[in-house]
Amino acid sequence: MVNEATVAEPGVLEQRAWKAAATVTDPEIPVLTIEDLGVLRDIRVDEASGAVTADITPTYTGCPAMNMIAVAVDVALRNAGFTDVKINTVLSPAWTTDWLTTEGRAKLKEYGIAPPSGQTGRHALFGQDEVDCPHCGSADTERLAEFGSTACKALWRCRSCGEPFDYFKCH
Known part of the structure; x- marks a missing residue:
């Protein structure tokens, strides 16, 4: 549960969670964040409970960096005050350089x-x-x-x- 789970404005927790997750860098190309890459696909926060779910998509199936990225997103969200965190790896649609x-x-x-x-x-x-x-x-x-x-x-x-x-x- 996050401390401000009863925030008046809808979307505030999603913005905070996105901002935290978006700081995670790619372990193979550390100048890029997962937001820069388009790997960070979605963040959802249950406003009542504060539970956060992050969707990430690998640059290709079998990318060895994805486990590290998932752990780093989990840590970033927990450091931002979220305690109920779930990371989903989403394969469809497949990631594209677009x-x-x-x-x-x-x-x-x-x-x-x-x-x-x-x-x-x-x-x-x-x-x-x-x-x-x-x-x-x-x-x-x-x-x-x-x-x-x-x-x-x-x-x-x-x-x-x-x-x-x-x-x-x-x-």
Whole structure:
């Protein structure tokens, strides 16, 4: 039970819970919050009891970071004063890079990871033809490997500046 379970304005507890959960960062890409990624899908609070339920969606089925994310969301909500916490992993609809926020895309680029280009669609099944280098901005790049430091990224290299970089794959 949260101390202010009898708040006069509906939605205040949801806002507080969302704000707390949204601070959780991705353990594989620590510059991104789960809100930036679109992994945090929903927060519901029972206004009478203060029980909170958070829905999270993995970037891909089997993502090893999801257990850590679920624990971190639970801790963040408990630190915000919620004691009755439930975390749901929701697989449908499947996560898509379209759910990345504009801020998240900018953070990826600043961190040296090329954000996904465009929106998902059939082209995502066959790879991205052109990826701009997050270091120098050149489009003269090449894919070195379909998988980079994690399964959701591919390894690329810039022919202009010579730097290797991860590309956050569209899906």
